[in-house]
Amino acid sequence: GAGVSQSPSNKVTEKGKDVELRCDPISGHTALYWYRQSLGQGLEFLIYFQGNSAPDKSGLPSDRFSAERTGGSVSTLTIQRTQQEDSAVYLCASSSNAQLNTEAFFGQGTRLTVV
Amino acid sequence: KNEVEQSPQNLTAQEGEFITINCSYSVGISALHWLQQHPGGGIVSLFMLSSGKKKHGRLIATINIQEKHSSLHITASHPRDSAVYICAARISSGSARQLTFGSGTQLTVLP
Numbered sequence: 001g002a003g004v005s006q007s008p009s010n011k012v013t014e015k016g017k018d019v020e021l022r023c024d025p026i027s028g029h030t031a032l033y034w035y036r037q038s039l040g041q042g043l044e045f046l047i048y049f050q051g052n053s054a055p056d057k058s059g060l061p062s063d064r065f066s067a068e069r070t071g072g073s074v075s076t077l078t079i080q081r082t083q084q085e086d087s088a089v090y091l092c093a094s095s096s097n098a099q100l101n102t103e104a105f106f107g108q109g110t111r112l113t114v115v
Numbered sequence: 116k117n118e119v120e121q122s123p124q125n126l127t128a129q130e131g132e133f134i135t136i137n138c139s140y141s142v143g144i145s146a147l148h149w150l151q152q153h154p155g156g157g158i159v160s161l162f163m164l165s166s167g168k169k170k171h172g173r174l175i176a177t178i179n180i181q182e183k184h185s186s187l188h189i190t191a192s193h194p195r196d197s198a199v200y201i202c203a204a205r206i207s208s209g210s211a212r213q214l215t216f217g218s219g220t221q222l223t224v225l226p
Contacts, residue, residue: 043201044216045214091158103148103160103163104148104160104163106150106160107157109158
């Protein structure tokens with residue numbers, strides 16, 4: 001597709017269940033970022049992938065959060081044993097090269113609600 | 116203190132007014148982004164700039180590197196401009212490659 005695609009767009013899950021959020025970056029973009037926006041809060045960095053380098057996981061809030069990027073393209077953010085405070089909009093962005101001043105393109109986000 | 120600060124937090128304007136949203140940062144940056152977020156969460160990148168000024172339609176973004184300040188201007192504002200506007204800085208020091216975001220400005224343009 002032409003833009004960054006995220007799925008699902010909305011997810012309601014019960015507390016304690018695991019969820020997987022998917023991000024399809026723009027084709028050819030080597031840098032991929034996950035961000036989280038809790039209600040009324042600003043955007044919070046979670047994790048960053050650049051090519052084949054080890055990901056920067058410094059923003060992950062707990063060990064219940066993990067992310068993978070297979071084949072340098074699609075990324076999956078997994079939240080295990082979800083808690084109510086995990087409710088947020090999860091945004092994915094990609095750019096052609098994080099080393100340079102390149103523009104980041106954002107997906108529409110996945111709105112996660114933990115009940 | 117946040118490294119990237121925006122003002123105002125909320126802004127209400129009448130249709131047709133000239134709007135300015137400000138962003139200041141306290142660290143060295145390699146680029147600054149202006150983003151627009153509509154209800155529902157989707158984010159659109161409006162501008163990326165590292166110096167000077169950029170214009171796209173009714174939107175103008177400026178940055179002053181010496182003063183560590185950027186502004187987003189909207190001319191002839193329209194209700195469809197109502198959204199949250201976010202500035203995001205790509206910090207140039209250390210190994211940080213991710214964007215650092217301001218808290219956003221909620222703009223409401225009334226008809």
